[in-house]
Amino acid sequence: MKVLVTGGAGFIGSHLVRLLQAEGEQVAVVDNFTTGLRENLPSGTEVHECDVTGEALGDIFAEGHFDAVVHLAGQTTVHVSMADPELDGTQNVVGSIHVLEQARRYGVQRVIFASTAASYGDVAEDHLPIDEFEPLAPLSFYGLSKVTVEHYLDLYHKAYGLDYVVLRFANVYGERQGNGGEGGVISIFARRIAEGKDITIYGDGGQTRDFIYAGDIARGIDAALRTEHTNRAYNLSTQTETSLKELVAVFGKVAGKKIAPKFEEARKGDIYQSLLANGRARRSLGWGPQTSLEEGLRRTYEYFCAAPRG
Template sequence: MKALVTGGAGFIGSHTVDKMIDRGWDVTIIDNLSTGLRANINAGAKFIEMDIVSNDLPEVFVREKFDYVVHLAAQTAVPYSIEHPDTDCRVNLLGLVNVLEACRRTSVKRVVVASSAAVYGDADSLPIAEDGLLNPASFYGLTKLTGEKYLALYSQIHGVDYVALRYANVYGERQGEGGEGGVVSIFTRKIYQDQPVHIFGDGGQTRDFIYVGDVAEANCQALTAPQTAANRVYNISTQTQISVNDLVAILAEAAGKQVDKLYSPARAGDIYHSMLSNRAAVNDIYWKPQMPLAEGLQRTYYSLNK
């Protein structure tokens, strides 16, 4: 089985590649190393340093004849998308279209694409299911939502099979600090360095934190899930919520340290509570999150020691 992972040198991508190699798949990575690291690249994978917007991308598809594609390469920083909507649009939409065109021309069997909880607006009730109100508050959320619509049309018009996965807040080893959901990574480093953590708002705001290994597993399972699961969008989440204050408490316990918290006013546009339903993914993709939060946070903290 030949698979391509775009963004495979990044946080979620490198864990996805590791799982594929463990399954004995033949894996290629395309990444421009803009936020990804060479050190994250699994030695068992073939690495091509390339921008997903590049005109050379189709040629790679023709040469390599991939069966499956997981498309994760993206501009991932929400604040950056507000300041630089042009770059966000270029990478997240033109890049996606370049990948989809190459998929259709080389008859790729299925493409799994990273979407995000950022496509949702502020919800009246939790957990948010896939048919919840779509009202992104950032250009990043907008390019992810528009990307989903491109996928639906590529499937309808050209028969390209897809699964779009709306990840909740992903955390775990190898996470950078710049992208979406980087709060765990930022706090972990601060605690490791014996510094206070900085909380926007009162810390009562909740998020649905999901371990990166569980997300990587969802990427793999979505590729090979039955045809009935294809051409749909799924939340990938734990369907639980934890407050930022409790997150700090669990991290402090994992580290065995006292942690000072500094509070400042909430940021404009930040939602207060967030939790995504994962029922559809559990039913259709036969995927279930496995990692307990305390253990995942402990692994994340101790990975800084390596």
């Protein structure tokens, strides 16, 4: 199978590329290197420096003869989307349509799309964990952009027969993560703790997230590339709720030090509680998370301890 990974030099993409290469698949990467890094990728990886909104993308598809596309590229930060909805819409909606057009024109069989828990918005506690039948009601432009692309995927399938799988990620974290994205709180905390600096929680610390390790996400994407159960959405999650205060406690255990966070006002667009059900992915993808939060945080913290300062 020949697979194109957009945003493949980002931290999720770098986990996925390694997994696919280990399985003997042909992998090509498209990345504009706004946040992704070449050094995130194994040497010898086929890399095209290109924005998903750029005209050169068509040439890459024409020459690549890809069987499948994993679309990870995009703007991934809630507060950036609230500050600049136009940027978010251009990168996430227009860029995704451009990817779908190339996929349609050049015979791609399947598109895997990285969606988000933010698609659901702030769901009542008695509806947790959230399953895929929960109405989509995003609170941020980031979440709205992802929901919009999900609708485009469904219509591309109906109009052109392009198969897809939507994966709604919980809060992803792991090695090589930048400061952006929904799971970015972990990379921010890990980097600052490794450097002996203070950390800040926006809100009261009781807000919860479903934190999932990037290696488990890569395995879920791999399963989506191979499943017969296409043209539907799946949550990829641990189905475990962790508050930010609890997260800090686990970090303290991993780092072997007591951590006293500062607290500031919550940011607009942030969801208070998030917990995704993963039963559908377990049943239809044959997938389940394998990495505990403590083990995933240990790997992430050790990565930032070893990373160059600056």
